[in-house]
Amino acid sequence: MHNFRGRSVAVVISALASVSFPAQADEVPAPVQELRRHMLDADVNALFFHNMDELFDTRVVTRAGPVSPLLREDAAPPGLKFEGKAYSYDQFAEATYTNAFLVIRDGKIVFEDYRNNTHADMRFIGFSMSKSITSMLIGIAIEHGDIKSVDDLAVEYAPELRGSGYDGVTIRQILEMRSGVDYEERYDFGENPSLAANIHENAIVQNKERFADRAQTIKRKVEPGSRFNYATLDTAVLGRVLEGATGQAISKFMSEHLWEPAGMEYSGFWIADGPPGVGRELNGMGYNATLRDFGRLGLLMLNDGKLGDRQIVPEAWVRASTKMKPIEGGEFAGPHSAYGYQWWKLDDRAGSFIAVGLQGQFIYVDPRSKTVIVKLSYFPPDAPEEITDMTVAYFNAIIGWSPAQPR
Template structure:
């Protein structure tokens, strides 16, 4: 319900390759990823009849970079609780299995009081499946910013983008700060429309970068982005391009690929169970991690990430993310919630916040969730495969409320 209003403009997703151009043409020698079959596969990864499957196997369609897990796994205790019973979704009463089907569920993991109380995998997936969860990745990129800030690799959130990415001088990001990017208030002219056949910035970059492997998202930001109608910091405008620039700032500041830094500073210290991977916006000669929406991980490891934030940055017996960063990133500053008058959500540092509660969440296209409810010591991870890219969050919020009620009554 809430997220729908933010993305009411979005009525589809580009599924075919438009005219491919390059703002900064890079020579691409990733020939095995550039066969017509592979390009068409990437172009059709969102097809509703097959996205339950493609969302489980992105490493067979994209160049990838691994986020290595370490040997010291954060073991989460399991204490199964039955969630059977009646659910009401969109006004219709049904059982749990029907509710999972109605909400296009591939995986659902529920953690209560630090324990896995429910875990369900569907449609051929299992605990080892690494799902793409799209813009859930944005909350991870935010965390990498926080870690780089704590390391001293980033001096201040009020630093301009151009301090780390001088190639952005003269672009729409000239004058924007890191904090502006974290809050999706860059001021850049960007319309986040997922619509087949459109000529929006997102479709252009999607087709040329993720599908055609012609250039990086950050190449587009440097060469083609333009200032919008508002000054940086003034108005919320959801932009995957902003997060892509954030990721490029991190990799430049720390002097290594984002996946390597993520493994070193987050994935291994937190005791993640399985390797994760980023799909890349081009092979090694062209691209790097697709920071805006390209992380693939198991549902359990997403649950560990959510529980770490619920625990104030502590995971696997250690303080992995600074506690003050967790608060700064997830508790809305005064005047920043909601994002606009009449809305139900706020947006802090690449995390969505829910008005009138302390709930916050990482949310992704096609209804992916890391939903964190501090008051009830609850984390819900959901990997979905809806036909629609946006617009069905009300039914998921209904499902989460009813799960919460069953666990807290």
């Protein structure tokens, strides 16, 4: 999901000034629509990225029971050498637009940092890290018998997709972003908006349709399984599969089978594409949680889906979902780029994998060093690729770091 609408902060302040005057109860007020159009803008995103419940209807994912403890052994973070220049942590954090940063090593927090008036109980949007969470939920649904196999056809659980480009496509092919449907993750607004731009405006901004509705009419472009094509619509279809298979809203299923069993510290929430009873969870880009709870998700994946002796995400699913396929070409191809079941590979470190969200959201997992890193950011729209490269380079610097010195 990208933004091509950068405008001044004055527009957003003007919208905020009139936010309490809706036209009708069942419509999104015009000022709120305008705020949503500008939520990614560089002059306001540092704020909006941890206040999404002020802009959207939400679906709460509850926590319950004992909190999974995170012990601490605080240490001074390492520096970074990148493209011939030395950076301290603070310089790195500023250069890469950091709101919050967490390092867990051997199950203990060794570094935690909040910036820009953020703090530990704030829920930050994960954007497309939500795709990786959706993958975890699919694995749990298979383990529970709600879904028989990743090789089942999606239409078995979402029959409304019969006759569309998704008819004949397996859940595995959708997880791998190889559905073959005629969709581009290209947000061209203006007089002739792209399909993705239309979905963004109608589903996310105005809530006039559900995000996954266009999946019912989309056509096929290539043979399913033949080509990688990053598509948030694919993940929205996985959400429909989950709903159809489990008979539950995604938020309820996630509360019962992931968030509560994993001992999360705070409730999280999905932003929704409409009001209660109408809108659905935006499971391709809309999950919000605290920094530490995103870290606990990473720990769960690091520990083969286990919390203590309890298996929450199936071990076989953790391994299957992080088994990467190279990306053959296009804008996402790179020397180390690969994709699993909604998880990424962005470096050459054996066994590592990463959840990635728009404008600099990351959960990096390195099983060999028993390290989880979470970075929550406010990259400017269309940030240069060097910012991500610098971020991944710092993750690798942390892997080689021995956190022995007290802060």
